[in-house]
Amino acid sequence: MELLGSSQRSHVRADGDRIVKQVIGDQAAFDREITALTLAEHTGVVPRIIEADHDTRTVVLERLRSDPPREDWVVDYARGLARLHMATGPEHAGALPRQEVPDPTPFLRFVRALDVEIGGAEDELAFEDTGKFDLLHGDPCPGNDLYTEQGARFVDLEGAALGDGLTEVVYLRIGFPTCAIVTETPEELREAAEQAYFAERGFTASLEDACVRWLVQGDALVQRLDRDGRDHLARVVDEDWFWYSTTARGRLMYRTRVVSTFTETHPRTSALARRLLDRMNRLWEPRPIGTVRTHVS
DSSP, rough: OOEOOOOOEEEEEEEEEEEEEEEOSSSHHHHHHHHHHHHHGGGGGOOEEEEEEEETEEEEOOOOOOOOTTTTTTHHHHHHHHHHHOOOOGGGTTSOOOOOOOOOHHHHHHHTTTTOOTTGGGGGOOOOOOOOOEESOOOTTTSSSSETTTEEEEEOTOOEEOOTTHHTTTHHHTTOTTSOOOOEHHHHHHHHHHHHHHHHHHHHOOOOOHHHHTTTOOOSSSSSSSSSSSSSSHHHHHHHHHEETTTTHHHHHHHHHTTTTTTTHHHHHHHHHHHHHHHHHHOOOOOOOOOSSOOOO
């Protein structure tokens, strides 16, 4: 069988119209993926399970063929995410873990460590579970998506959870926070993608709070293997590190810049972000962020 490129967490091989994937050493991740694929099978946006062996953490999947993405691939991406998110509802409570609610405490410690005034933003950072039961991919990054005439398809759902889909459609605003490559989506293209997402779901909502939730998450500064409970926001005060396309400080500065514009919905957090960004620009070397033009795999 043909050995395909994959993360350190799995071995993936192809044989004709089949994909054989073995998850390495993480039974919980395997169970999450199998559950998510089963729950989403009716949507058509994930591969169909042909056979699964829980003892060896191996699954045989249909092989999805991908066409070269169009320049406006983010529109198909957002529409596909909407269909995935709509796969579940309250009746599926307990089928997958709940999406974690961000703890702002490490972020506030980081702000204080840089001698930046918080200015009463704590109230806007008091996050709660939104009570949604959307089927979340967990890592909807370029490379985990495929494109066909019918639209976007998604693979590698090892981090699937139930929660609020808005935290994933904002990947286009906040720069793909769990992904190796950080990119900024041009405003016109991003707005078209967000409109497609909400048209598919049949409602509209503000996306600013979902972006703020990504700003405070230190785990979104490191790759998945390094999300081990350490306080990465505390680390970034004294050190910087590359993760593929840019550094941890580059990621954090970009997210801070995005949140600094939320003056109407999060005025205190927006003001804090502007002060923080000014401080980081004086302390650290700015890192450029790429712009979405074509799909990066």
